[in-house]
Amino acid sequence: MSELSDLPSLWTHEPHVELMFRPGDTIHDIDADATPGFRGKKADAPTLQEERNVRFAELQEMLYANSRAGDTRSVLLVLQGMDTAGKGGIVKHVVGGGNPQGIQYRSFCRPTEEELSHHYLWRIRKALPTAGHIGVFDRSHYEDVLIVRVHNLVPQEVWEPRYDEINAFERELTDSGTTLVKVAMFVSLEEQKRRLAQRLERPDKYWKYNPADIDERLKWPLYEQAYQAMLDRTSTDYAPWHIVPCNKKWYSRLAITELLIEALKQLNMSWPPADFDVEAEKKRLASA
Secondary structure, three states: OOOOOOOOOOEOOOHHHHOEOOOOOOHHHOOOOOOOOEOOOHHHHHHHHHHHHHHHHHHHHHHHHHHHOOOOOEEEEEEEEOOOOOHHHHHHHOHHHOOHHHEEEEEOOOOOHHHHOOOOOHHHHHOOOOOOOEEEEEOOHHHHHOHHHHOOOOOHHHHOOHHHHHHHHHHHHHHOOEEEEEEEEEOOHHHHHHHHHHHHHOHHHHHHOOOHHHHHHHOHHHHHHHHHHHHHHHOOOOOOEEEEEOOOHHHHHHHHHHHHHHHHHOOOOOOOOOOOOHHHHHHHHHHO
């Protein structure tokens, strides 16, 4: 193991404990400017992020290596949040610190006609990470109890049972060896407005701007209710939600990096032993 295996001293608690959603927690009380559990400053972030990316990459490679030896376990990172919360930044600056060979990324946009002809979990099952991989869902099956609910895309009697269906689905995943890291990312409406305005000032960011985002902002009270129900009804002991304030991008990236590292460490992995005679191979190589 590398010397970076322990939690950095700048964290007061393990983030998976500090950030875990608990019964009674409310979205209304989330301070999106906060940095829970972290006693460092923004100036500490670049160096620490680089160091922890090294640790993440080490554990990710170990997961992949073990799959080559028959280990069927995997990890699934679920990123759920409103636009501008920084999901893309997590993919680039956190997950991007690993080896792309062991990453399986999927962004869930509006369902296609084919996807709509199937059960809503059909497209999710097709995108699940295979053995030894870290899957990343940029949005996820939770869209079917969030945007679907807010926009009345289907009647309540259709989306209401989905909370229990999702819990059963995630129990199936964890029982089969997939560790879920579910992250609900929250940005304040003020910060979201600032980030949207920045996109309108930069031609290289026009492609990220969607006029519909303003309409979605106006529906925040409905989204707040939908997110609260999602957290209340689908945060389980086997697949808990973690709440990450995202006004400070440097913090959210550090926090989610630690959540991934902790999930990988809990797999108690070691490097798989050689399935050949190492000394004999050294001799063969020397004489080759």
